[in-house]
Amino acid sequence: MKRFNGGYLITEGLTAIVSHGLMSFVAICIIVACLIIMGSFSLVAVNINYNLGLLEDKNEFLAYIDESLDDDVARGLQSDIEAVDNVRSVTFISRTEAKESYIADKEDSALYEDLPDTVFRNRFSVQVDDIEQMETTIDQVEQVSGIVKVSADLEVAQGFVVARNVLSGISLIMVVVLSIVSVFIVYNTIRLATFHRREEIAIMKMCGATNGFVCWPFVIEGLVIGLAGGLIAFALQWAIYELIGKAAESPAASFQFLSLVPFGTMAWSVLGVFCLAGFSIGVGGSLLSIRKFLNV
């Protein structure tokens, strides 16, 4: 087939958007709203993940060794612990070293100088690879004979993991539900457009217009609506993110210990995802509504 007169098709598509201005405007607004809801959930999940990553720098716990074991035997346990899954590294800390670091932390260190080494226990500092499995790892290390007690500050880490998993789940559901909503909105907009132009479509078909030729303007209309939604949502998402970032930095904020991922580092990915989503929503919705013209 010969080349299409692209100028004509694009002009038709754009003119259509202007002529059903209100419906197109509503469709764009709804797509923007859907994308921002999806985007916000995903960005919160990203931030939790990021903070989890920061926490993982402190992904260690202490395993105390039975006092009745002498130092050499105690050191010998290292290989047993290293054999446990998810353990990255194990460092032996002797009574003396433990005492020294304990005292170093105190302000009036002189008071503690006389403490006998035996007050402290030999211990291992254990680092794990995956903070999510830390609990299991701790259980397994406790099972190693010669280890009497394990101390770890699990709660913060566990809280983050749970929050992230819940959010990821919600984000996924949101993405599915809101995608369907958006496609449906575009579908209806384009269906309205084809309804407005049903006589023109009938005349075009009567004159021998190909299916592609009849449908292109509607696909372009859907595409522009989708992409416009994507771009506007991107700009708004950025603004919202920066506002939240400002609020989080203010002294009044209660979650100052959290760090926000700077938007700049994610801008391209967010833009890409939003444009791709807008593209799919727009083209998907319009193809759905014009498929009935493909076989007349």
Add this chain to the structure above:
Amino acid sequence: MIRLIDVYKEYENGTKALKGITTRIDDGEFVFLVGASGSGKSTMIRLITGEVAPTHGRLMVNGYNLNSIRQKQIPFMRRTLGVIFQDFRLIEKKTAAENLIFAMQAVDAPPRDIRKRVPYVLDLVGLSGKEQCLPSQMSGGEQQRVAIARALVNNPRMIIADEPTGNLDPERSLEIMLLLERINALGTTILVVTHEKELVDRFSKRVIAIDKGQLINDETGGYYKNETV
């Protein structure tokens, strides 16, 4: 050229609109298709334009076999036909010239051809000077001329008109028929559906008469025959 061989059409609701029609229309002919209301004339037109498919029988249109035509080929088959209706079917918000431009754009004609062809065809149907009029600013006869110009603009091999004069007074109707006769003289095949007896009898053309979905008469130089009236 059109060939129908033992064509039947039964609609989804069970109406048997055509019951075994066999006929052929050669290139360059001028043919009237006559018959009482409900006899199946429009159904025959819709079969030829590929709007509906025959329930049974063989159908050839300008070299396309409609029994085996691929969906993708139907638009190209339609480009060999120009269709005219009783109700004109013009786009109300487009001027006469724009209606023609729209028809040419629909088949993706190059802008150069459009600029040359549109004034030529409007002149052929006697509408020079009315290019910028909207359908609402024209008489019925003029609107039907725009519709004829639109049917002609893509240079079809055949023009099919379903009751083109149904909405016009006798004088305008005669003018339209004379115009179609002139177009036929320029080489385009013409098939006109009508039940205006006087009009058919004024022309000495081939007349195909159908009744209750069956062919009852086919005479060249014939006149309007209708057994039921």
